[in-house]
Amino acid sequence: MSDSWKLTLPCTRAEAEALAEDIAPLAGLDPPPVLMTSEPDPDAPDAWQLDAYFEGKPDAATIALLRGLVPSASAAKPLLARLPDADWVTLSQQGLEPVHAGRFFVHTSQHGEAPPPGTIAFRIDAGLAFGTGQHETTTGCLQTLDGLKRRGARFRNLLDLGTGTGLLAFAAMRLWPLAYATASDIDPIAIRVSAENAAINRIPLGADHGRLALAVADGLDDPLLAANAPYDLIIANILAQPLIAMAGSIAGALAPGGTLILAGLLDSQAAAVAAAYRRHGLRLAGRVDNRGWPTLRMVKRRR
Template sequence: MSARSRTAEQAEDGAGSWKASLPCSKAEAEALQEDISPLALLDEPPVLMSSEPDPARPDEWRLDAYFAAEPTAEMLAMLQALAPSSAGAAPTVERVEARDWVTLSQQGLEPIQAGHFFVHTPAHRDKVPADSIAFEIDAGRAFGTGQHETTSGCLVALSKLKDQGIRVSNLLDLGTGTGLLAFAAMRLWPTARAAASDIDPVSIEVTEENAAINQIRVGRGPGHVELAVAAGLEHGRLRQRAPYDLIIANILAGPLIELAPSVSKALEAGGRLILAGLLDSHAGAVAAAYRRHGLMLGFRVQHGEWPTLVMRKRKSLGWR
């Protein structure tokens, strides 16, 4: 059962909610749009909402966490870890009227138009443009709702590859989060075989739920996405499916560099690699790690301080 349905049932039953609040920076608030781990792994994860209390102080934000029951000291410590700038400030905790906080938080998430894609929450189903490829992604338990620049940058990169006439028959979304990027690639190349993996089992559960919502077929054949819980390419099925002609890896700079040998090996000669989850200051090191394994930079998508790198494996080297 999803966090959203649990929260809705609690509201209907009249149970109370608890709110814990902390000051945070704007950067910390933006990061929370995509990743609430380890709180996301709780049996009843809280709903996080961030706000800018005073527009005259644009870097001073507030983080509110809504829990189904009174949060423990361990939960509050997890919350505080999401806002390092608040070190030394104890969270304020209070009991509040029970409401469906997930639905309310989603109402504040505006739809995203990125490349050929329109990504929205259930609250904006009536706003889908007729000429867009639309996906409904619930905000909540996993990274990759389209709100963050890293995810939207990948959507733009996929759109550009399609517009360039690139053909894809076998793709991998490494660190899939919500499944959105795998789904987007499948809409552009509907006959391709796809795999989506994540180190977090919750993400794979969320991806399966989102696949059903967006009418994406789960399985091993053409036009299907195969799901796997795996760290990097450490899964028999992911290795068996190689070589891939498209790999998407929207993770973090450190893991991207660490995975460069195995990811490059799994990419076929001439194949494309989309790298995201890195800041401008990390782009050079990440690109260099993959150049050492025979890849060259094709183009770059820039959203704020978050670049998306699209690289291609040199044909002369082969994938093995």
Template sequence: MSADPAAAESWKLTLPCTREEAEALSDDIGLLAMLDNPPALMTSEVEPDDPLQWRLDAYFEGKPGKETIALVRTLVPSAAAATPILEQLPAEDWVTLSQQGLEPVAAGRFYVRNMASDPEQAGFRNYLITAGQAFGTGQHETTSGCLRMLDRARRLGHRFGNIVDIGTGTGILAFAAMHLWPRAYAIASDIDPVSVEVTEKNARVNAVPLGNGGGQLALVTAAGAHHPAIIGRAPYDLIIANILAGPLIDLAPSLCALLEDGGTLILAGLLDTQADRVVAAYRRQGMRLADRIDNSNQHGQWPTLRLRKRPTIGRQRPVRVATQVTGETPGFGSW
């Protein structure tokens, strides 16, 4: 029996929204979740650092009806008076296609390809991170900036033995940290279970050992740092968090509680105009800014920050993560 032609069609519905509405969509898609075929939702900035100028793209298999379009509208109340844009697309995986054909990236000692047909480069640690459903193929400035910052930390002689990557995306930053400090214990988490599956696949493709021992990468699905496996391994001497400015600020108390005195924190996913607020949030937790790399593209500047936790003066007590610090910040995704 032949397939229904309408079922093979891909349609995109576009509406304006605010950043607050966009962030809320990561946690709750309302009644759309009850549909047999829920749409894939993607949000993006229209004007950099303008919280009112965001956009929602909803991708459907088959043309959505008036009732379904009305459900999408309920997710973005600010667009009540806006005319939705509905267009038919070829039946493709648009998240994957948006990453295909990107040029390989050299960042520090790392060379990241997203197509197997691209040749490896001598003198680099090569990684193949194929296009897929998680962010972090290395091409975005936040990811390449973190790779450069990790490389710089190693060149400066830093040594780490207990590492966590919060919001791992494709796993590339955790992989890079393990290459630089191969005996370290490492764990990577993401709020999106698909990202955790992608990271596991990428680990096998790139010969990154998985497991709970030294030199192995453990994987968990978690909102922020709220997971027994993450808390149980604390304190960490290196924490990597490449997410968004808002969640980074919200996570400041819990991330710093997981970090040992003198430990290092690498933050990214923020714009230049947001850096002061992020740094201020971590200074209130006893951190100091130790290094910064600025990365630019057509949408603005994306700084990568390296902070150090100030040592406690006097006798150091055993570290315990406070029970009231959950480390949850719903509604964020990884870069």
């Protein structure tokens, strides 16, 4: 019999996004919990909820660690409940409906129906990395990629920076199958998850065109990423402050005339992010808005 537990805490929308992007504080837990964030009431857009699924009852130190990741819940009482005998990963995925973004259809293993005709389907299970397609930031990137393809854009060398599950790299590779493709993340677990998802979705790994090269890297600071630059398409679904801090290095890795997709930012942060990249020779060429989470499409000016 399994011994599965669920810990529930309230959180803010910003905390939910930050938690989804950064699971490093949980890396010392064996096994780490599966984290799910949700917006229970659309009329209260900043009142989110964190559900953490554990194999085994979490101790006081683990509960304190989770509470520390959502400071707004410091005065809230954690809700801890033992779950019925069941697969804990399956439980964490219940209620995750498939996402249809542009021509892309993203589903979990619990969705048994056939994808809609004419769609590009990916199976991305909820787990230890961000980017299942459920969040508006990921959806916005998928919609932007779809729009680029519809307008006839062509890319030969692409980078998914902060890849999470690998989904955005997979999507770009399906649209431009002959391109060289690289995906990186600061978290080794994310790169492991990306490799597993690549196998599930029949994405070949390797350094040749039509294959995906994976790298554990802190931003652009990696020999593989430097060797593969410049890129004519960079996708960076991270957070506003890291995007601003890395504006110079990301712009420097983008070829003149290249396209940059930026996401992971709130509507109130979009102007500051765009301004940081304008200072490095990029212009805002398009924007997708999903419930307060904008996705920016920027183009590097040709010299």
